[in-house]
Amino acid sequence: MGSRTDSLQPLDASKLTYAYTTTPREVPDAKSLASNCKTICTDHMIAVSWDVENGWSTPELKPYGPFSLLPSASCLHYAYECFEGLKAYRGYDGKLRMFRTDRNSRRLLMSAERISLPRFDPDELEKLIYKLLSVDGAKWLPKSRAGDFLYVRPTIIGTDSQLGVATPTEALLYIIVGYMARMDTPTGGKRLLTNPDDMVRSWVGGFGYAKVGANYGPSVLATQEAYRQGYHQVLWLYGPEGDCTEAGGSNFFVIWKRKDGKKELVTAPLDDQLILNGVTRRSCLDLAKDRLKDELEVTERKFTIGEIQEAAADGRLLESFAAGTAWFITPIALIHHRGKDINIPTGPDGTPAEITGRIKGWLGDMMYGRVEHEWARVVPEKEVN
Ligand SMILES: *Cc1c(COP(=O)(O)O)cnc(C)c1O
Numbered sequence: 001m002g003s004r005t006d007s008l009q010p011l012d013a014s015k016l017t018y019a020y021t022t023t024p025r026e027v028p029d030a031k032s033l034a035s036n037c038k039t040i041c042t043d044h045m046i047a048v049s050w051d052v053e054n055g056w057s058t059p060e061l062k063p064y065g066p067f068s069l070l071p072s073a074s075c076l077h078y079a080y081e082c083f084e085g086l087k088a089y090r091g092y093d094g095k096l097r098m099f100r101t102d103r104n105s106r107r108l109l110m111s112a113e114r115i116s117l118p119r120f121d122p123d124e125l126e127k128l129i130y131k132l133l134s135v136d137g138a139k140w141l142p143k144s145r146a147g148d149f150l151y152v153r154p155t156i157i158g159t160d161s162q163l164g165v166a167t168p169t170e171a172l173l174y175i176i177v178g179y180m181a182r183m184d185t186p187t188g189g190k191r192l193l194t195n196p197d198d199m200v201r202s203w204v205g206g207f208g209y210a211k212v213g214a215n216y217g218p219s220v221l222a223t224q225e226a227y228r229q230g231y232h233q234v235l236w237l238y239g240p241e242g243d244c245t246e247a248g249g250s251n252f253f254v255i256w257k258r259k260d261g262k263k264e265l266v267t268a269p270l271d272d273q274l275i276l277n278g279v280t281r282r283s284c285l286d287l288a289k290d291r292l293k294d295e296l297e298v299t300e301r302k303f304t305i306g307e308i309q310e311a312a313a314d315g316r317l318l319e320s321f322a323a324g325t326a327w328f329i330t331p332i333a334l335i336h337h338r339g340k341d342i343n344i345p346t347g348p349d350g351t352p353a354e355i356t357g358r359i360k361g362w363l364g365d366m367m368y369g370r371v372e373h374e375w376a377r378v379v380p381e382k383e384v385n
Contacts, residue, residue: 008055011048011120011173013127018135020044021063027140033179041178042136042150046128049159050118052169059128061135064176070161074168080158081213082111085325087149088133088177088379091369094143096133096379098152099325099367101126103279108154111210116167117156125154125173132175133379140177147368151180151326183326184360186232189333189350190322192247193231194305195222201236201246202274208245209273216249223248233322235305235335238274242305245274247332250324251281254308255296255355257316263296265355266303280323283375284359291362292355305337312342319353320344321360329360 021043028040041064048059074080084104089097105122113119129152141150154175158168195201199222201215202208208215222234233248245268246252253267265288268275288298311317320332331352335342347353352360366373 009057011056011059011124013059013124013131016046016059016061016128016131019060019062020135023063024139027142028179034181039151039178039180041176042140044132044136045174045176046132047172047174048128050171050173051160052118056118056120056173061132067172067174069159072161072163074158074160074162077163078158078165079212079214080115080117080168080171081155082108082115082117083153083155083211083213084108084111085211086129086152086154087180087325087367088137088141088152089149089367089369089376090141090143090145090147091367092146093369094146095369096137096141096381097367097369097376098129098133098379100279100283100375101129101377103282104154105129107211107277107279108156111212112156114207114210115212115214117158117171118168120173129154129175130379132177134381136177137379138381149180149367150177152177180326184328184330185351186330187350189331189344189346190233190247191231191334192233192235192332192336193226193229194235194237194242194335194337196225200238201234203238204272204274206273209270209276211276219248229336231336235337237305241302242337243274243302244268244305244308246276247322248327249276250322250327250330251275251278252332253281253284253321253323254303254311254317255319256308256311257318259316263318264299265292265296266299266301269300269302278324280325280328280363283363284323284329287359287362288355292358296355305335308335309337309340309342312344317342317344319346319356321352321356329356329363331356 045064046061049057086104105125109122156173159172160168160170226234236245238245255265322330331346333346333350365371366376
Protein backbone atom coordinates (compact mmCIF):
# COMPACT_ATOMS: atom_id res chain seq x y z
CA MET A 1 0.00 0.00 0.00
CA GLY A 2 1.49 3.31 -1.08
CA SER A 3 0.90 6.68 0.52
CA ARG A 4 -1.61 7.57 -2.17
CA THR A 5 -3.99 4.90 -0.89
CA ASP A 6 -3.48 6.07 2.70
CA SER A 7 -4.51 9.61 1.83
CA LEU A 8 -7.84 8.51 0.33
CA GLN A 9 -10.95 9.27 2.35
CA PRO A 10 -12.41 6.13 3.93
CA LEU A 11 -16.14 5.49 3.99
CA ASP A 12 -17.25 7.30 7.15
CA ALA A 13 -20.85 6.99 8.36
CA SER A 14 -20.33 9.59 11.11
CA LYS A 15 -20.10 12.30 8.44
CA LEU A 16 -23.60 11.60 7.10
CA THR A 17 -25.45 14.77 6.09
CA TYR A 18 -29.24 14.98 6.20
CA ALA A 19 -31.35 16.69 3.51
CA TYR A 20 -34.92 15.69 4.27
CA THR A 21 -37.59 15.56 1.60
CA THR A 22 -39.90 18.55 1.28
CA THR A 23 -42.49 16.44 -0.52
CA PRO A 24 -43.10 13.46 1.75
CA ARG A 25 -45.13 10.75 0.06
CA GLU A 26 -48.06 8.83 1.45
CA VAL A 27 -47.45 5.32 2.72
CA PRO A 28 -49.35 2.90 0.47
CA ASP A 29 -51.87 0.53 2.01
CA ALA A 30 -51.60 -3.23 1.55
CA LYS A 31 -54.10 -3.22 -1.31
CA SER A 32 -52.34 -0.66 -3.46
CA LEU A 33 -49.03 -2.42 -2.80
CA ALA A 34 -50.42 -5.70 -4.06
CA SER A 35 -51.69 -4.09 -7.28
CA ASN A 36 -48.46 -2.22 -8.05
CA CYS A 37 -45.72 -4.05 -9.91
CA LYS A 38 -43.20 -1.22 -9.47
CA THR A 39 -41.20 -1.21 -6.24
CA ILE A 40 -42.37 1.63 -4.03
CA CYS A 41 -39.47 3.12 -2.09
CA THR A 42 -39.42 5.18 1.08
CA ASP A 43 -38.91 8.97 1.22
CA HIS A 44 -35.12 8.85 1.49
CA MET A 45 -32.00 7.14 0.26
CA ILE A 46 -28.32 7.35 1.14
CA ALA A 47 -25.72 7.97 -1.55
CA VAL A 48 -21.92 8.12 -1.34
CA SER A 49 -19.72 8.71 -4.35
CA TRP A 50 -16.15 7.50 -4.71
CA ASP A 51 -13.33 8.37 -7.03
CA VAL A 52 -9.84 7.07 -7.37
CA GLU A 53 -8.21 10.43 -6.50
CA ASN A 54 -10.13 11.22 -3.32
CA GLY A 55 -11.75 8.04 -2.06
CA TRP A 56 -15.21 8.13 -0.48
CA SER A 57 -17.07 11.43 -0.37
CA THR A 58 -19.35 12.60 2.44
CA PRO A 59 -22.36 10.26 2.72
CA GLU A 60 -25.65 12.02 2.03
CA LEU A 61 -29.12 11.13 3.16
CA LYS A 62 -31.47 12.74 0.64
CA PRO A 63 -34.88 12.40 -1.01
CA TYR A 64 -35.37 9.18 -2.96
CA GLY A 65 -35.27 9.95 -6.65
CA PRO A 66 -33.47 9.53 -9.95
CA PHE A 67 -29.82 10.31 -10.41
CA SER A 68 -27.98 11.18 -13.59
CA LEU A 69 -25.41 9.00 -15.30
CA LEU A 70 -23.62 9.48 -18.56
CA PRO A 71 -24.66 6.95 -21.21
CA SER A 72 -21.06 5.77 -21.25
CA ALA A 73 -21.07 4.94 -17.50
CA SER A 74 -19.19 1.69 -16.93
CA CYS A 75 -22.00 -0.02 -14.99
CA LEU A 76 -24.20 0.18 -18.08
CA HIS A 77 -21.66 -1.53 -20.32
CA TYR A 78 -19.55 -3.94 -18.29
CA ALA A 79 -21.85 -4.90 -15.41
CA TYR A 80 -19.94 -3.06 -12.71
CA GLU A 81 -22.79 -3.58 -10.30
CA CYS A 82 -23.16 -5.49 -7.05
CA PHE A 83 -25.84 -5.38 -4.42
CA GLU A 84 -27.21 -6.74 -1.18
CA GLY A 85 -30.70 -7.65 -0.03
CA LEU A 86 -31.75 -7.33 3.60
CA LYS A 87 -34.96 -6.81 5.49
CA ALA A 88 -35.99 -4.60 8.39
CA TYR A 89 -38.61 -6.43 10.45
CA ARG A 90 -41.35 -4.78 12.52
CA GLY A 91 -41.51 -6.82 15.69
CA TYR A 92 -44.58 -7.81 17.67
CA ASP A 93 -43.09 -5.74 20.48
CA GLY A 94 -43.19 -2.64 18.25
CA LYS A 95 -39.43 -2.52 17.69
CA LEU A 96 -37.71 -2.51 14.32
CA ARG A 97 -34.95 -5.10 13.88
CA MET A 98 -32.37 -6.14 11.33
CA PHE A 99 -30.79 -9.56 11.06
CA ARG A 100 -27.02 -10.25 10.90
CA THR A 101 -26.30 -7.15 8.84
CA ASP A 102 -22.57 -7.57 9.45
CA ARG A 103 -22.66 -10.54 7.10
CA ASN A 104 -24.40 -8.63 4.33
CA SER A 105 -21.97 -5.75 4.67
CA ARG A 106 -18.95 -8.02 4.40
CA ARG A 107 -20.53 -9.84 1.49
CA LEU A 108 -21.05 -6.58 -0.39
CA LEU A 109 -17.35 -5.85 0.06
CA MET A 110 -16.49 -9.31 -1.29
CA SER A 111 -18.79 -8.80 -4.29
CA ALA A 112 -17.32 -5.34 -4.96
CA GLU A 113 -13.80 -6.75 -4.90
CA ARG A 114 -14.77 -9.47 -7.38
CA ILE A 115 -15.66 -6.83 -9.96
CA SER A 116 -12.90 -4.31 -9.16
CA LEU A 117 -15.17 -1.80 -7.42
CA PRO A 118 -13.67 0.14 -4.50
CA ARG A 119 -13.14 -1.26 -1.03
CA PHE A 120 -14.78 0.15 2.08
CA ASP A 121 -15.09 -0.63 5.77
CA PRO A 122 -18.17 -2.87 6.05
CA ASP A 123 -18.89 -1.57 9.59
CA GLU A 124 -19.45 1.89 8.09
CA LEU A 125 -21.91 0.52 5.55
CA GLU A 126 -23.77 -1.22 8.35
CA LYS A 127 -24.02 2.08 10.25
CA LEU A 128 -25.40 3.83 7.17
CA ILE A 129 -28.08 1.16 6.75
CA TYR A 130 -29.18 1.65 10.35
CA LYS A 131 -29.20 5.44 9.95
CA LEU A 132 -31.47 5.28 6.91
CA LEU A 133 -33.89 2.91 8.64
CA SER A 134 -33.95 5.08 11.73
CA VAL A 135 -35.20 7.95 9.55
CA ASP A 136 -37.71 6.09 7.34
CA GLY A 137 -38.61 3.02 9.43
CA ALA A 138 -41.23 4.50 11.74
CA LYS A 139 -43.27 6.09 8.94
CA TRP A 140 -42.97 3.38 6.28
CA LEU A 141 -43.28 0.38 8.57
CA PRO A 142 -45.46 1.66 11.41
CA LYS A 143 -46.00 -0.26 14.61
CA SER A 144 -49.46 -1.21 13.36
CA ARG A 145 -47.73 -3.43 10.78
CA ALA A 146 -46.14 -5.87 13.22
CA GLY A 147 -45.01 -9.01 11.41
CA ASP A 148 -44.24 -7.06 8.23
CA PHE A 149 -40.92 -5.93 6.75
CA LEU A 150 -39.18 -3.46 4.47
CA TYR A 151 -36.62 -4.56 1.91
CA VAL A 152 -33.22 -2.84 1.98
CA ARG A 153 -31.06 -2.74 -1.12
CA PRO A 154 -27.46 -1.44 -0.81
CA THR A 155 -25.89 -1.16 -4.26
CA ILE A 156 -22.53 -0.17 -5.75
CA ILE A 157 -22.12 0.79 -9.40
CA GLY A 158 -19.22 1.94 -11.54
CA THR A 159 -20.01 5.46 -12.76
CA ASP A 160 -16.90 6.49 -14.67
CA SER A 161 -17.62 7.38 -18.25
CA GLN A 162 -14.87 5.66 -20.11
CA LEU A 163 -15.69 2.98 -22.63
CA GLY A 164 -12.38 1.12 -22.36
CA VAL A 165 -12.77 -1.99 -20.19
CA ALA A 166 -10.76 -0.98 -17.13
CA THR A 167 -10.91 -0.72 -13.36
CA PRO A 168 -13.61 1.85 -12.51
CA THR A 169 -12.17 5.19 -11.42
CA GLU A 170 -15.53 6.46 -10.16
CA ALA A 171 -18.29 4.66 -8.31
CA LEU A 172 -21.49 5.27 -6.39
CA LEU A 173 -22.69 3.42 -3.32
CA TYR A 174 -26.35 3.91 -2.53
CA ILE A 175 -28.94 2.39 -0.23
CA ILE A 176 -32.64 2.34 -0.99
CA VAL A 177 -35.53 0.87 0.99
CA GLY A 178 -38.79 -0.40 -0.45
CA TYR A 179 -41.66 -2.79 -0.17
CA MET A 180 -41.49 -6.37 -1.30
CA ALA A 181 -44.28 -8.90 -1.30
CA ARG A 182 -44.27 -11.83 1.10
CA MET A 183 -43.20 -14.91 -0.83
CA ASP A 184 -42.57 -17.63 1.72
CA THR A 185 -45.90 -19.41 1.43
CA PRO A 186 -46.98 -20.53 -2.07
CA THR A 187 -50.12 -22.68 -1.65
CA GLY A 188 -49.21 -26.33 -1.93
CA GLY A 189 -45.48 -25.66 -1.50
CA LYS A 190 -42.87 -24.59 -3.99
CA ARG A 191 -42.48 -26.54 -7.22
CA LEU A 192 -39.05 -26.50 -8.88
CA LEU A 193 -37.98 -27.32 -12.41
CA THR A 194 -34.36 -28.30 -12.97
CA ASN A 195 -32.41 -26.11 -15.38
CA PRO A 196 -32.30 -27.02 -19.07
CA ASP A 197 -29.28 -29.09 -20.16
CA ASP A 198 -27.72 -26.16 -22.01
CA MET A 199 -27.79 -23.56 -19.21
CA VAL A 200 -26.00 -23.11 -15.90
CA ARG A 201 -26.32 -20.31 -13.35
CA SER A 202 -22.67 -20.35 -12.37
CA TRP A 203 -19.53 -22.34 -13.04
CA VAL A 204 -16.26 -23.22 -11.35
CA GLY A 205 -13.91 -20.27 -11.80
CA GLY A 206 -16.83 -17.90 -12.33
CA PHE A 207 -18.58 -15.50 -9.96
CA GLY A 208 -21.73 -17.32 -8.81
CA TYR A 209 -20.65 -16.77 -5.19
CA ALA A 210 -20.80 -12.97 -5.55
CA LYS A 211 -23.99 -10.90 -5.53
CA VAL A 212 -23.15 -9.17 -8.78
CA GLY A 213 -25.92 -8.10 -11.16
CA ALA A 214 -24.33 -10.12 -13.96
CA ASN A 215 -25.52 -13.32 -12.26
CA TYR A 216 -29.21 -12.47 -12.31
CA GLY A 217 -30.46 -11.05 -15.60
CA PRO A 218 -29.21 -14.01 -17.65
CA SER A 219 -30.88 -16.54 -15.29
CA VAL A 220 -34.36 -15.20 -16.01
CA LEU A 221 -34.69 -16.95 -19.35
CA ALA A 222 -34.74 -20.32 -17.58
CA THR A 223 -36.99 -18.95 -14.83
CA GLN A 224 -39.53 -17.71 -17.40
CA GLU A 225 -39.67 -21.16 -18.93
CA ALA A 226 -40.21 -22.69 -15.48
CA TYR A 227 -43.11 -20.24 -14.86
CA ARG A 228 -44.59 -21.05 -18.26
CA GLN A 229 -44.65 -24.71 -17.33
CA GLY A 230 -46.27 -23.98 -13.96
CA TYR A 231 -43.24 -24.12 -11.66
CA HIS A 232 -42.12 -21.46 -9.19
CA GLN A 233 -38.35 -21.55 -9.59
CA VAL A 234 -35.42 -23.25 -11.27
CA LEU A 235 -33.33 -25.78 -9.36
CA TRP A 236 -29.86 -25.15 -10.74
CA LEU A 237 -27.81 -28.30 -11.22
CA TYR A 238 -24.15 -28.33 -12.12
CA GLY A 239 -21.78 -30.77 -13.75
CA PRO A 240 -22.24 -34.18 -15.35
CA GLU A 241 -23.58 -35.74 -12.11
CA GLY A 242 -26.21 -33.03 -11.64
CA ASP A 243 -24.96 -31.53 -8.37
CA CYS A 244 -27.73 -29.54 -6.66
CA THR A 245 -26.65 -25.93 -6.15
CA GLU A 246 -29.42 -23.35 -5.60
CA ALA A 247 -33.16 -22.86 -6.05
CA GLY A 248 -33.53 -19.56 -7.93
CA GLY A 249 -32.21 -16.83 -5.65
CA SER A 250 -32.32 -19.04 -2.57
CA ASN A 251 -30.08 -21.71 -1.10
CA PHE A 252 -31.37 -25.26 -1.30
CA PHE A 253 -31.69 -27.78 1.55
CA VAL A 254 -32.73 -31.40 1.72
CA ILE A 255 -33.53 -33.47 4.82
CA TRP A 256 -33.40 -37.20 4.27
CA LYS A 257 -32.47 -40.47 5.83
CA ARG A 258 -29.15 -41.65 4.52
CA LYS A 259 -28.66 -45.26 3.50
CA ASP A 260 -26.99 -45.86 6.87
CA GLY A 261 -30.25 -44.83 8.52
CA LYS A 262 -28.94 -41.54 9.91
CA LYS A 263 -31.06 -38.39 9.40
CA GLU A 264 -29.21 -35.61 7.59
CA LEU A 265 -29.75 -31.96 6.70
CA VAL A 266 -27.67 -31.32 3.61
CA THR A 267 -26.89 -28.28 1.47
CA ALA A 268 -24.33 -27.48 -1.23
CA PRO A 269 -20.80 -26.53 -0.10
CA LEU A 270 -19.11 -23.14 -0.53
CA ASP A 271 -15.62 -24.31 -1.49
CA ASP A 272 -16.15 -24.57 -5.25
CA GLN A 273 -17.63 -21.02 -5.26
CA LEU A 274 -20.73 -22.00 -7.24
CA ILE A 275 -23.28 -20.74 -4.74
CA LEU A 276 -24.05 -17.61 -2.79
CA ASN A 277 -23.00 -17.80 0.86
CA GLY A 278 -26.49 -16.96 2.13
CA VAL A 279 -27.01 -15.40 5.53
CA THR A 280 -30.19 -17.43 5.90
CA ARG A 281 -28.31 -20.57 4.81
CA ARG A 282 -25.60 -19.98 7.42
CA SER A 283 -28.22 -19.30 10.08
CA CYS A 284 -30.14 -22.52 9.29
CA LEU A 285 -26.90 -24.51 9.49
CA ASP A 286 -25.80 -22.85 12.73
CA LEU A 287 -29.18 -23.39 14.38
CA ALA A 288 -29.51 -26.98 13.19
CA LYS A 289 -26.00 -27.82 14.42
CA ASP A 290 -26.78 -26.27 17.77
CA ARG A 291 -30.39 -27.24 18.41
CA LEU A 292 -30.96 -30.39 16.33
CA LYS A 293 -27.66 -32.16 16.93
CA ASP A 294 -29.32 -35.07 18.71
CA GLU A 295 -31.69 -35.64 15.81
CA LEU A 296 -29.70 -35.17 12.65
CA GLU A 297 -26.32 -34.59 11.08
CA VAL A 298 -25.73 -31.24 9.39
CA THR A 299 -23.63 -31.47 6.25
CA GLU A 300 -22.30 -29.08 3.62
CA ARG A 301 -21.32 -31.25 0.70
CA LYS A 302 -22.00 -32.02 -2.93
CA PHE A 303 -25.17 -34.02 -3.51
CA THR A 304 -26.88 -34.87 -6.76
CA ILE A 305 -30.38 -34.90 -8.17
CA GLY A 306 -29.89 -38.65 -8.61
CA GLU A 307 -29.40 -39.05 -4.85
CA ILE A 308 -32.67 -37.19 -4.27
CA GLN A 309 -34.49 -39.43 -6.75
CA GLU A 310 -33.08 -42.51 -5.08
CA ALA A 311 -34.04 -41.29 -1.61
CA ALA A 312 -37.57 -40.53 -2.85
CA ALA A 313 -37.86 -44.01 -4.37
CA ASP A 314 -36.68 -45.60 -1.11
CA GLY A 315 -39.04 -43.48 1.00
CA ARG A 316 -36.05 -41.79 2.67
CA LEU A 317 -36.75 -38.25 1.42
CA LEU A 318 -38.20 -36.30 4.36
CA GLU A 319 -38.25 -32.55 3.61
CA SER A 320 -36.76 -29.89 1.39
CA PHE A 321 -36.75 -26.12 1.60
CA ALA A 322 -35.30 -23.01 0.00
CA ALA A 323 -33.70 -20.37 2.23
CA GLY A 324 -32.95 -16.72 1.54
CA THR A 325 -33.86 -13.25 2.74
CA ALA A 326 -36.34 -12.50 -0.03
CA TRP A 327 -38.36 -15.74 0.08
CA PHE A 328 -37.36 -16.61 3.66
CA ILE A 329 -37.87 -20.34 4.33
CA THR A 330 -40.10 -21.96 1.71
CA PRO A 331 -41.03 -25.64 1.73
CA ILE A 332 -40.44 -27.43 -1.56
CA ALA A 333 -43.15 -29.93 -2.50
CA LEU A 334 -41.98 -31.07 -5.90
CA ILE A 335 -38.96 -31.13 -8.20
CA HIS A 336 -39.44 -31.92 -11.87
CA HIS A 337 -36.34 -33.33 -13.53
CA ARG A 338 -36.09 -34.52 -17.13
CA GLY A 339 -39.71 -35.58 -17.47
CA LYS A 340 -40.11 -37.04 -13.98
CA ASP A 341 -41.65 -35.66 -10.79
CA ILE A 342 -39.99 -36.05 -7.41
CA ASN A 343 -42.59 -35.55 -4.70
CA ILE A 344 -41.37 -34.27 -1.36
CA PRO A 345 -43.33 -34.46 1.89
CA THR A 346 -44.57 -31.14 3.37
CA GLY A 347 -47.09 -30.24 6.04
CA PRO A 348 -50.79 -29.81 5.09
CA ASP A 349 -51.27 -27.68 1.90
CA GLY A 350 -47.54 -27.23 1.42
CA THR A 351 -46.90 -25.73 4.84
CA PRO A 352 -43.51 -26.51 6.38
CA ALA A 353 -43.02 -30.06 7.64
CA GLU A 354 -41.48 -30.68 11.04
CA ILE A 355 -37.81 -29.70 10.78
CA THR A 356 -38.40 -26.93 8.23
CA GLY A 357 -41.11 -25.53 10.46
CA ARG A 358 -38.93 -25.52 13.54
CA ILE A 359 -36.04 -23.75 11.80
CA LYS A 360 -38.40 -21.21 10.22
CA GLY A 361 -40.04 -20.64 13.58
CA TRP A 362 -36.73 -20.02 15.37
CA LEU A 363 -35.59 -17.51 12.77
CA GLY A 364 -38.94 -15.75 12.58
CA ASP A 365 -39.04 -15.44 16.37
CA MET A 366 -35.68 -13.64 16.34
CA MET A 367 -36.57 -11.35 13.42
CA TYR A 368 -39.93 -10.30 14.85
CA GLY A 369 -38.78 -9.97 18.44
CA ARG A 370 -40.66 -12.90 19.95
CA VAL A 371 -37.31 -13.92 21.41
CA GLU A 372 -34.20 -11.81 21.93
CA HIS A 373 -31.14 -13.08 20.07
CA GLU A 374 -27.78 -11.52 19.21
CA TRP A 375 -28.42 -12.02 15.47
CA ALA A 376 -31.36 -9.58 15.49
CA ARG A 377 -30.51 -5.99 16.45
CA VAL A 378 -32.93 -3.20 17.21
CA VAL A 379 -32.82 -0.13 14.93
CA PRO A 380 -33.02 3.04 17.03
CA GLU A 381 -35.91 5.01 15.54
CA LYS A 382 -36.91 8.62 15.34
CA GLU A 383 -40.47 8.96 16.53
CA VAL A 384 -43.09 10.18 14.06
CA ASN A 385 -46.52 11.51 15.00
C1 LIG B 1 -29.08 -13.44 -2.10
C2 LIG B 1 -29.04 -14.85 -2.57
C3 LIG B 1 -29.26 -15.94 -1.71
C4 LIG B 1 -29.72 -15.79 -0.29
O1 LIG B 1 -28.85 -15.14 0.54
P1 LIG B 1 -29.36 -14.52 1.90
O2 LIG B 1 -28.18 -13.87 2.46
O3 LIG B 1 -29.86 -15.65 2.73
O4 LIG B 1 -30.46 -13.58 1.56
C5 LIG B 1 -29.11 -17.21 -2.22
N1 LIG B 1 -28.77 -17.41 -3.51
C6 LIG B 1 -28.57 -16.39 -4.36
C7 LIG B 1 -28.20 -16.69 -5.76
C8 LIG B 1 -28.72 -15.09 -3.91
O5 LIG B 1 -28.54 -14.08 -4.77
